[in-house]
Amino acid sequence: MNISRRVALAIIGVALATGSLAAHHSFAMFDMEKNVEYSGLITEWKWQNPHVHFNVLVKPGASVAPNTVGTWDVEGGSINIMSRQGWTRASYKIGDPIRLVGHPMKDGSKGISLFYAIRPDGSRLYHDIARPKDDVKK
Amino acid sequence: MAFFHSLQNSAFTDWFLGSDSIWTYPTVLTLHTVGMAILVGASLVINLRILQVAGAIPLQRLQPLYRFVWIGFAVNLSSGLVLFVTEAADRVVDPVFYVKICSIVAALSFGMVVKRNAIDRSDRQPAASARSRFLAAASLALWAVAIVSGRLMAYLKN
Numbered sequence: 001m002n003i004s005r006r007v008a009l010a011i012i013g014v015a016l017a018t019g020s021l022a023a024h025h026s027f028a029m030f031d032m033e034k035n036v037e038y039s040g041l042i043t044e045w046k047w048q049n050p051h052v053h054f055n056v057l058v059k060p061g062a063s064v065a066p067n068t069v070g071t072w073d074v075e076g077g078s079i080n081i082m083s084r085q086g087w088t089r090a091s092y093k094i095g096d097p098i099r100l101v102g103h104p105m106k107d108g109s110k111g112i113s114l115f116y117a118i119r120p121d122g123s124r125l126y127h128d129i130a131r132p133k134d135d136v137k138k
Numbered sequence: 139m140a141f142f143h144s145l146q147n148s149a150f151t152d153w154f155l156g157s158d159s160i161w162t163y164p165t166v167l168t169l170h171t172v173g174m175a176i177l178v179g180a181s182l183v184i185n186l187r188i189l190q191v192a193g194a195i196p197l198q199r200l201q202p203l204y205r206f207v208w209i210g211f212a213v214n215l216s217s218g219l220v221l222f223v224t225e226a227a228d229r230v231v232d233p234v235f236y237v238k239i240c241s242i243v244a245a246l247s248f249g250m251v252v253k254r255n256a257i258d259r260s261d262r263q264p265a266a267s268a269r270s271r272f273l274a275a276a277s278l279a280l281w282a283v284a285i286v287s288g289r290l291m292a293y294l295k296n
Binding site: 049079089 | 152158160162163164167292
């Protein structure tokens with residue numbers, strides 16, 4: 001009985017000692033009240049579940065806000081959620097230019113929660129059913 | 139490590155995660171949740187009874203519940219293997235993943251000891267021993283750790 005008790009306690013102890021959990025990635029880390037526009041080139045395109053991911057390289061330029069320069073990891077929704085908004089696997093590919101509005105990370109690191117992409121004709125491809133308060137049916 | 143990278147970057151992973159069909163990732167993830175409900179649900183009933191909840195039910199009557207433990211485990215082992223393959227390289231370096239797997243192995247092992255010592259012998263010994271009650275309580279706690287760590291994996295990953 002004592003041995004099994006000791007073994008059980010040891011296992012529970014190990015299970016509870018989760019160690020260093022350095023990486024974080026949840027929607028709570030994004031500043032959902034803040035909408036920032038980014039213009040750049042797609043450098044990675046992952047059309048996959050549970051979240052679509054792509055990277056955007058924003059180069060410095062006269063009309064580019066300096067705080068948007070760099071390579072950003074953009075997180076979208078699931079394939080099904082984005083498909084219902086009109087996205088497809090072929091919406092973008094590596095090397096394509098993209099304009100998008102997203103919610104940046106609260107801690108200032110280079111992650112964005114996608115809000116919508118702006119297509120060359122000015123129409124919007126939304127991430128999900130959320131719409132901005134000033135939506136004008138674009 | 140190269141092996142786990144090759145799994146994560148395989149054509150299967152590309153197809154499984156990139157498919158537009160509701161029958162791939164969403165279905166397997168749902169099966170993983172349903173299997174968990176069956177496995178942990180049956181374990182919860184057994185362990186609570188060992189801890190004298192609904193003490194009027196004879197321990198012998200719990201025997202058929204082990205069928206559900208194994209059905210749930212089989213569903214989750216198979217769906218879990220598929221989910222693991224698609225992010226193998228990330229998971230093998232994820233401490234939370236090991237917490238989850240160790241908790242499941244320990245909870246199941248404790249459950250089997252309880253079955254052998256308390257339920258299979260209940261015709262001779264109608265009440266569960268203090269040791270069985272302790273293992274049942276530990277098993278309940280370990281299932282909780284397994285579920286919480288499983289969920290946390292989605293929020294703490296790189």
